[in-house]
Amino acid sequence: MKITRVEAIPFAIPYRKPLKFASGEVHAAEHVLVRVHADNGVVGVAEAPPRPFTYGETQAGIVAVIDSLFAPQIVGLSLLDRETVHTRLARTIGNPTAKSAIDMAIWDALGRSLDVSVTELLGGYTDRMRVSHMLGFDDPAAMVGEAQRMRETHGITTFKVKVGRRPASLDTAVVRALREHFGDDVDLYIDGNRGWTAAESARAMREMADLDLLFAEELCPADDVLGRRWLVRQIDVPFIADESAVTSADVTREILGGSATAISIKTARTGFTRSQRTHHLAEGLGLEVVMGNQIDGQLGSLCTVAFGSAYELTSRRPGELSNFLDMSDDLLTEPLRITDGELTVRPGAGLGAEIDPDKLRRYRQDH
Ligand code: MUC
Ligand code: MG
Structure with a gap:
């Protein structure tokens, strides 16, 4: 089970509707497909999504760091050497999605080699999660319409509403319209992606006090240290x-500093190995977790x-699993389906994902 080759293939698939x-x-999924080949003939896959506005990575940068730094550091190691892989990749700072895609492709290859699913390898708690759908900026009628379509078509009843615009009434009107339209039939929470100041966030939260929000996420920057702590204390x-x-260190710092009381785990930026560490930390600290x-x-x-399905804590709340519905196409031979508000893991070995060669040929950008 020795790693023989790591491929980083840039591809681009347009979104039907930008988020x-x-x-x-985001107007197009300009991602990088990572394939880890092993000497037993197995190939593991994962994808890295560049998010320059969040982590500073670009598609070309991900391909370059994998080809020039990461691949040479891990070729020759066993699929079981995950801790060594982690340590070697950690010598390079940053590049979270490039590192994570390599990590997840290794777990996929390991699962395929051992003929068990990644979920079973990680913890095997359940085989499915309820789905929360993210509603990007639009006017209230359009966002209510999208939520309604998601409920009718996929049975989704939890919505994360993007907020953080100015004036904040643009967003509070949306949350109010959603609550008025659906009543108690849906769960709602908000994500500001650092768009508001602490004072604007506090005011908006007061305006929405009767709307029964489940959570609030990143309403203002954590770097506004005292303002953020002041906000978190009062909501x-x-x-x-x-x-x-x-990282786990970031989680420790933000939670112990009073700048947050719950966390989001994203496998795209912490892979499976580092997400496990964050999960265990969250359990120890007694934190709510949203995938x-x-x-x-x-x-x-x-x-x-x-x-998310591998652990009780990560499968407790609906996971944000539906952004792919906005893409015009994808790479998998067998598309994912959200039914009755749930997404299940794939039966079979590893992640159970097969890449459609024709689609990859159509969307890859390196030829
Ligand atoms: C989210 O939860 O914030 C948008 C920016 C980003 O970094 O992730 C997405 C969703
Ligand atoms: Mg967020």
Whole structure:
């Protein structure tokens, strides 16, 4: 089970409808498919989504760091040497999605080699998660319409509403319209992607006090240290740290510092190995966890549900697993389906994902 080769293949698939939020917008999935080959003939796969507005990575940068630094450091190691892989990749700072895609492709290859699923390898708690859908910026009628379509078509009843615009009434009107339209039939939470100041966030939370929000996420920057602590102390729902808490050290710092009271785990940026560490830390600290979405394609969403289903804590809340529905196409031979508000892991070995060669030929950008 020795790693013989690591491929990083850039591809681009347009979105049917762009996703807009306070820190940026996404019009196309310009991701990198990572394939880890082993000497037993097995190939593991995962995808890296560059998010320059969050982590500074670009598609070309991910390909370059994998080809020039990461691949040479891990070729020759066994698929079982995950701790050594982790340590070697950690010598390079940053590059979270490039590292994570390699890590997850190794777990996929290991599962395929041992003929067990990644979820079973990680913890095997369940085989499915309820799905939370993310609603990007639009006017209230369009966002209510999208939520309604998601409920009718996929049975989804939990929605994360992107907020952080100015004036904040643009967003509070959306949350109010959703609550008025659905009543108690849906769960709602909000994500500001650092768009508001602490004072604007506090005011908006007061305006929405009667709307029964489940969580609030990254409403203002964690770097506004005292303002953020002041905000988190006064609101009465768990405050999720997302982009401010990527590593376990970040989680420790933000939680112990009072800048958050819950966390988002995103396999796209912590893979399976580092997500395990964050999960264990969250359990030890007694934190709520939401499995987040890095605007993943189907392969990335499969990674999220594979990890989220592996543990009780990560499968307790609906996971953000539906962004791929906005893409015009994808790479998998067998598309993911969200049914009755749930996404299941793939039966079979590893992640259970097969890449359609024709689709990869159509969308890859390196030829
Ligand atoms: C999210 O939860 O914030 C948007 C920006 C990012 O880093 O992730 C997405 C979703
Ligand atoms: Mg977020």
